[in-house]
Amino acid sequence: MQLVKAEIIAIGDELLYGQIMDTNSHWISQELDLIGVKVVHKTTVGDNREDILKAFSDAEKRAHIILITGGLGPTQDDLTKPLMAEYFGCEIIEFPEAVEAVSEFFKRRGREITPLNILQGHLPSCCTYVPNVVGTAPGMWFEKNGTYWMSMPGVPHEMKKLMKDFVLPKLPSLFELPVIFHKVVKTVGIGESWLADLIRDWENALPSHIRLAYLPSLGHVKLRLTAFGTNKAELEKEVDQQIQKVMPLIEKYVYGYDEETLEAAIGKLLKKAGKTLALAESCSGGYVSHLVTTIPGSSNYLQGSVIPYHNQFKEKILGVKAETLENFGAVSEQTVIEMAEGVKNLFSADFGISTSGIAGPDGGTEEKPVGTVWIACAGEGFVEAKKLQLTQDRMLNIQLTAVSVLNLLRICFDQNNK
């Protein structure tokens, strides 16, 4: 089987000058990787004739598939369309279907179409017109000596729609692509090197057609298994068997698979068990509640939250005892426990979780330096607290606190719902 190679060309001065970050190339890379197409090169060039034409000819030498984003606006400085016509040696002509689509696009929005926009329906005669149903600049597909070219707008959601509806479904009909199956096991609460130590024997015994990648991110490590073969169902079965094999070693760190987030996994647990949650956030300042409420349907299990940023409100609203604050301070095991229990009672919830710490950059002491955080989880008849020693960085401390307290909730839930 031939290795199918792709190149991505992003066009636009705004990308070179840093006015816009190119997120398209990254997304395209991920999608192509999933279907076994290998991206070999990415190029970003400005709105400049020579640079664009050179990028085209260089790409043609390297890749079978060339994906181009940007430079398709209606104004003079957008050069992709005329230069593609020039490169492939054809004229720009009216595509009535494309003009009709642009006109319709404006009509639906109750706006008058301009002559400049009508020209967006004029395309190189040698291209296949690919309708853009979410914008005004059409996609253009070209074929030349066994290379395939797709030009797409730079607006991310327009590009993605064209990729999903047209390019990604088309590629398997043009090339013999490897059969690939991916599965991601998502872990939390263990560092990459510890995880690697834990599963080394299993990893070393993986068959050569199944590869493992560690993908660490803030507080999480994803294990991605990629299997190559000829039969997808067979690969899926093999990967699942490997996961079953490693699971006893890592079970307590695993919260989900593939795209599932920790907050979604927790939501699923709570919803399934018919249990409810309340949060008392001090140092995390609302971030944990925000994560929980990004999940559609979170109102099924989230009762509410209190962010008592000052001690007096920890007392007044959550019922933390004055002497607890006095004797141990706001950042202490005793305080977070009373916060978790207090918020659980206030909202009549099954679980209460709490955070209190010194996010920084100021407020640290010798005994409790910046990055000292206490978290707790209270449930029916139990409460558990944990101390974290985090970083000097405020935002990082907020994010790591959130991951840790959600993980504490996951563990407490597991231990108390068996």
Place this chain on the structure above:
Amino acid sequence: MQLVKAEIIAIGDELLYGQIMDTNSHWISQELDLIGVKVVHKTTVGDNREDILKAFSDAEKRAHIILITGGLGPTQDDLTKPLMAEYFGCEIIEFPEAVEAVSEFFKRRGREITPLNILQGHLPSCCTYVPNVVGTAPGMWFEKNGTYWMSMPGVPHEMKKLMKDFVLPKLPSLFELPVIFHKVVKTVGIGESWLADLIRDWENALPSHIRLAYLPSLGHVKLRLTAFGTNKAELEKEVDQQIQKVMPLIEKYVYGYDEETLEAAIGKLLKKAGKTLALAESCSGGYVSHLVTTIPGSSNYLQGSVIPYHNQFKEKILGVKAETLENFGAVSEQTVIEMAEGVKNLFSADFGISTSGIAGPDGGTEEKPVGTVWIACAGEGFVEAKKLQLTQDRMLNIQLTAVSVLNLLRICFDQNNK
């Protein structure tokens, strides 16, 4: 004055396969743009000898400055260092100072140095060693026929440190760079095209050496003024004069300049006036509190928040009247007003703000479809509410609600603190 051109080369398979997003190139572009260096090309290549060498030779033809990130790890698949030695025709030798720095780096962290790490102090003899004080892979600086090359690790904070400490200060001594002054005026609460209409005459009358760019983002539009000339102080004065001229037209939308965020601007207002804030978030689920608490020192003015995700807690904790909820519903002018007043009282704050809406994707009705949001701001002797009709997208609705309610607070503060 000669135009100084730069090229960025990012090296690493993980960038091509979409495992890591290249944020470095974007950051470097922004920094070079600020000092008048023009990025003409960006290239991403994998860990492959031929591709990397071709990227080097292509870049040398196009640019005066070539900035390379990645491919500097201690393992075999990291090729940047040997290929730079090959490209510049010199040997890799021990740099005692660099070996010492790597050893120190490990010692400070109480870790044993490995033979592989010692080799990170071995560098091409033709490079200038640039210490990396936050990591183990050194920076390397090369000069060849009037082109300047810098190789840096791909880890963003290591690359940034080397750029800030070494590259950016060095460039003005190597090239005659244009004198540039940038200032960004940050607006909220007005769309790009309305803003453009409002300031068209002023924009058309700008002198040719001052350029204006509109940079829209979620709920905000930034106006960036860029002045080119020979004297920085002079340019700064001219830009400030232009801003003074346009200000009467846009004053009520302007919350800050340059890097200042809306939440930071509000924090400054509150802190300066010695006023405090409390939040009642329903549909925004903690996101507004999160934004407010990302600002260091926000404990000076934020008293606390309540997220009463269910109606009973709007009553119980915030004192919203049962008949208000009964008669008008949770998503109503009356309810958000009582929430804002209730939370202001609960936390003895000077200002209370509130949100209540249907974030989606479910929960909409014909009368109150998904995206219907009410926000309010209560202060001493006044209260103001506003209805928003947002989108179908939950995350977008949460973010737009946050911007809108912070802007409402800004406006109320302005009107009641004159």
